[in-house]
Amino acid sequence: MCGIVGYVGHRNASEVLIKGLQRLEYRGYDSAGIALIKEGLHVFKKQGKVAELQKIIEGKDTTATIGIGHTRWATHGGPSDGNAHPHYSSDKKLAMVHNGIIENYDVLKKELIAKGHTFESETDTEVFLHFIEQIQKDNNIALEEAVRIALNEVIGAYAIVIVSEDAPDQLIAARKGSPLVIGIGENKSEYFLASDATPIVEYTKDVVYINDEEVAVIRGGEMKITDIKNVEKTPYIQTLEMELEAIEKGGYDHFMMKEIMEQPRSVADCLRGRVIADQMHVKLGGIRHKMKDLMNANRIIIAACGTSWHAGLVAEYIIEEFTRIPVEVEYASEFRYRNPIIREDDVLIAISQSGETADTLAAIELAKSKGATILGVCNVVGSSIARSSDEGAYTHAGPEIGVASTKAFTAQLTVLTTMALMIAKEKQTLPEETLHKLLVDLESIPEKIAEALKCEEEIKKISEMYKDAQNFLYLGRGYNFPVALEGALKLKEISYIHAEGYPAAEMKHGPIALIDEEMPVAFIATKDSSYEKIVSNIQEVKARKGKVIAIVTKGDTLIPSMVDHAIEVPDVHEALMPMVSVIPLQLLSYYIAVLRGCDVDQPRNLAKSVTVE
Ligand code: G6P
Secondary structure (H helix, E strand, C coil): EEEEEEECCCCCHHHHHHHHHHHHHHHCCCCEEEEECCCCCEEEECCCCHHHHHHHCCCCCCCEEEEEEEEEEECCCCCCCCCCEEECCCCCCCCEEEEECCCCCCCCCCCCHHHHCCCCCCCCCHHHHHCCCCECCCCCCCHHHHHHHHHCCCCCCEEEEEECCEEEEEEEEEEEEEECCCEEEEHCCCEECCCCCCCCCCCCEEEECCCCEEEEEEEEEEEEEECCCEEEEECCCCCCCCCCCHHCCCCCCCCHHHHHCCCHHHHHHCCCCCEHHHHEEEEECCCCCCCHHHCCCEEEEECCCCHHHHHHHHHHHHHHHHCHHHHHHHHHHHCCCCCCCCCCCEEEEECCCHHHHHHHHHHHHHHCCCCCCEEEEEECCCCCCHHCCCCEEECCCCCCCCCCHHHHHHHHHHHHHHHHHHHHHHHCCCHHHHHHHHHHHHCEEEEEEHHHHHHHHHHHHHHHHHHCEEEEEEEEEEHHHHHHHHHHHHHHHHHHHHHEEHHHHHHHHHHHCCCCCCCCCECCCCCCCCCHHHHHHHHHHCCCCCCEEEEEEEECCCHHHHHHHEEECCCCCCHHHHHHHHHHHHHHHHHHHHCCCCCCCCCCCCCCCCCCC
């Protein structure tokens, strides 16, 4: 978590940094700060969001052409002004921002205290910087050399940027485990550093993604990249494909709403060139050399966290049904810490919007070490998970900025369904006619989502009625069970209402005890193979006076006659229904959160990119 930025060039650095931090705020918003060099090193920092930092710098001289910035998601030390980054060295000549965790900071801190260091914060970052400072002092060497030595000693994850009062045209940066991108301005006249490309895109499209254990030194308009053993590396300059509009709200009040509404387009983008039903074409271009391994896999293991894990659950049902390959879905954080059986003919699919989730990355490393094939399904191009996978497929949903994931989920389902059908075609596990029908349905998903989005006004009214609920239950069966989990997650994430998702049949084994007239129950009850069963489950809830909101297939008359509110979605094959049935639930959580006055895009305690374990 945490977002870092850096700038050196001819512009007003504080403006570039503040704007950059606003773009990175989704990574954490416990505090924000900047350090600028202009006739000395000046640090401004404040607990709270970037807006709070802006208030304290107002009226102060913040003109400078070099600086660094940080937006924090607290790990070591609670959110406070003191724990906010940037941190100073003891002589106050260096300042550093850091995204990540230094695991051996306690040992280092004790050693440094013994040498006379005192600390102003409880952070591992301040220890890290003092450690670098001490190495430089002890050995009388250049700062970059001291950084390299320090990096060989620290254990943990980091992306750092350091400025020094003594070198007012220099930025030193390094990464291991946390992302870092460098944007190169025209004629190398300026450089931008950031945790992702969103703060950079409006200035330049030429970027270099720094690799793990690399150190970048930008000085006098030149950039030099070495590894931590000081072997020089040739930077690989890539062209960003992102457009500025993609990271702005485009007239919506919140990114989340913009992203919900974008789904007909994002799913269409995700399908483009991959599925052409009439030609029986179904192909993910990113999976070529590993296609054989995938088709012949002994087992597919899906590792993911949060919403991506829910997409994995849907994929388990789809892949097993259409390809008959056994699938196991794992919470990446559990998988990596037990001793799972992984064989060389297993394929691990890592699903991650950000491509930076630390536990998912660690699950990849574990599976890799056992010889399994790794496929990544990521949204962020060039992200760590995308790069550490053997092959994979991007979801092409465009930047997702709202902390609660919406369009990434439907895009993940699109890729995973495409993957299942691609395997089914190659392995001939589906009759041609069925495959064709599924491809036709898959191609129609963007318009089906557009139709489902029309329930917005109805959802607004329902949200008014239930905005003060204390609890919510979400129930679904089969393909709609993971949708129930996702609906509940969305609601708790952004409205802070306690919500649980359950397989509808499991209700009898516990949650039914919670049902009374105060308990809203959302049933995802579209017409599928378990329709009759879910009708019975709805009756069980109604018999106990629960309030039922049901997501039903258009034209259904039975369930609407039994429930308090019925929301229609268009019909589609049951395996593809989650991409459509989740839409009203995204809207429901959004409107309830707005009505409760919650900060929809930046819910408390959460961060979009979880780079700590
Ligand atoms: C965080 C985000 C969720 C996301 C999860 C996994 O918890 O708030 O929205 O689903 O991380 O993130 P990933 O980027 O790996 O999909």
